[in-house]
Amino acid sequence: MTDIVTIRGDLELLTRTEQLFSSVREEFVCAARDLETWSRPAARQVAGGRLRRGGTHRTRKLYSPSALADERGREHLGALADRGAQVRIAATALPHETIVVDRRCAILAGLPAPGGREYTLTTAPTLVGGVYALFEAAWESATDLDVFLRGEQPHLDAGSRTVLRALGSGATDETAARELGMSLRTYRRRVAELLAALDADSRFQAGMRAGELGLRG
Amino acid sequence: MTDIVTIRGDLELLTRTEQLFSSVREEFVCAARDLETWSRPAARQVAGGRLRRGGTHRTRKLYSPSALADERGREHLGALADRGAQVRIAATALPHETIVVDRRCAILAGLPAPGGREYTLTTAPTLVGGVYALFEAAWESATDLDVFLRGEQPHLDAGSRTVLRALGSGATDETAARELGMSLRTYRRRVAELLAALDADSRFQAGMRAGELGLRG
DNA sequence: GAACCCGTGGCAGCTTGCTGCCATCGGGGA
């Protein structure tokens, strides 16, 4: 069975994958240490084209933190996210490029070598399944790009901290307002201000952010 | 080059790996969904022997939470840890058995099939490297067995983690439910379960707890 | 097949949260 193929050099990779990439049906996942491969002009065209064609498939990209090291990387990842890909950053070093298409075909990249970088393309269910499950595990525990990029700490005035404590206690607005000796309306105004300060769209999100930032009122 | 071999059935696997396993020099890593394969008597002998010979190598074992589902599993993992292996529990489903020896040889197991389960053994650096790096990423974010058993963190299943992420994204229930492909009712059920798991009285409180615990889905 | 269990989803009614609008109040400043 010829379900394992070794590819030598980027050029061969491109010609071989062009057709594959345009036939993605459901899912395209990719784990990589950096943006080296696909940020090159020729490759970009292929990969970009695939995304732009706006299939209904899901695209997931998982990178090491080092992919964000330079401005170019951040830009590129931002652009990917804008085009609908889910982008996450893992806590550790990842392989040099690993791709799984529709859970039936995997591509793994090796190290640069004389005569061109080596790639392995396989459709063996055992291999693809194993790689996919490992990817899934790594993905599951990685951080969303936007969360990763946000690290700032908004400073909150005394009032907001009181409100924060009340919210953290789990009380309803009514109880909290009574305890703080203010009207329901004012309390909610405070809450809205707090959400704005934390740049949160929902109370849950605000709580999460507060927790992450170690704010405790 | 014959650096990829397909193995059919557990018997062949054992005969082939016996020699390999006793030649481990530096590291033996293993990711698996459950304890099926190696908890069988014959296999246990091989694996156990390897460990008992007390090489200087490091042994790392990564399992899905389901490996702890029954008492037998807990015992087995405890025994492994006692014999010096590092055991961790990942948050998500893992492949059906993936092994990497000394970073130079990988074994991936497929699903049970007529004629015996199929295994793939490879020494191709590209494959091994890719699998190893993915394992590393999954390992890095998994929880130590003892910590997991102590249960300071509420055990959230994959579903709860997805919901956690959705909530953390700030989406409304309606959009979140749609994105996750479930009904509004079910989504809210999940949210309610999550709140219960986090022992929270409000979404804000749940978010705060999740943030404090470093849960990110 | 029948009897069940479980997860799901629709519906309904209720609570809680959100916010625009306006009335009120208290404290400067012209």
Added chain:
DNA sequence: TCCCCGATGGCAGCAAGCTGCCACGGGTTC
């Protein structure tokens, strides 16, 4: 004094969230 301003709070209407109830479908058990 009068006016302005910002903060407050009541109200109303709407959006969002919560939960009990019941029905349906897919497994499992007997």
